């Protein structure tokens with residue numbers, strides 16, 4: 001029952017700043033006061049911010065029915081467009097984020113402010129002092145579900161630049177033309193958005209910086 005607006009206004013305290021900051025991308029204010037985190041994950045829109053964050057941060061989704069509870073890893077929860085591992089009688093009752101991800105950011109591009117994104121990128125960096133020693137990169141709008149980018153993450157682990165990381169994320173994609181959003185258009189968006197998210201993650205002020 002937690003709404004996007006509750007998270008946006010500090011419901012989670014000073015931990016998980018990336019979850020709070022990502023909420024500004026979810027629709028408009030009236031949407032955020034009514035839409036819920038569980039509803040968003042159950043609905044499984046391909047570019048929903050919560051689905052992207054769940055994939056980025058290895059969320060575990062706790063679901064319950066008369067048959068009991070079970071916990072589903074985010075990477076096996078989303079099957080495709082609006083399709084999940086939820087059985088018809090199961091409800092999401094809890095979403096567990098195991099990593100605080102103090103150096104993380106989400107950014108996206110939509111045709112109009114408040115629309116669902118065409119492409120969204122999320123980056124979480126592992127820092128040793130000021131040095132990037134690894135991290136995670138997740139993308140939405142490049143397929144039926146949000147995905148991690150192993151190619152971009154390999155660049156992060158090898159100490160590559162943010163430009164290398166963005167290029168790796170874009171080049172590794174296996175995209176198909178969708179309406180007016182051509183492969184090259186979305187590849188360019190990925191390159192730009194990963195670059196931006198990387199920069200935002202680097203300067204983000206998580207609780208443990």
Ligand SMILES: Cc1cc2nc3c(=O)[nH]c(=O)nc-3n(C[C@H](O)[C@H](O)[C@H](O)COP(=O)(O)OP(=O)(O)OC[C@H]3O[C@@H](n4cnc5c(N)ncnc54)[C@H](O)[C@@H]3O)c2cc1C
Pocket residue numbers: 001004025026027028031032034035036037038039040042043045047048049050086090091092093114115116117
């Ligand atoms: C104009 C508009 C713009 C939007 N823009 C964005 C956006 O930019 N980004 C974004 O992420 N979202 C966006 N949304 C979606 C919105 O944020 C809501 O999260 C989403 O509509 C789900 O709403 P809800 O929580 O009220 O769930 P509902 O609409 O009540 O439910 C959605 C589905 O999930 C099921 N469900 C709901 N809760 C649970 C649960 N706990 N367990 C199991 N199943 C459940 C319902 O049965 C239903 O099938 C937008 C919505 C609108 C109307």
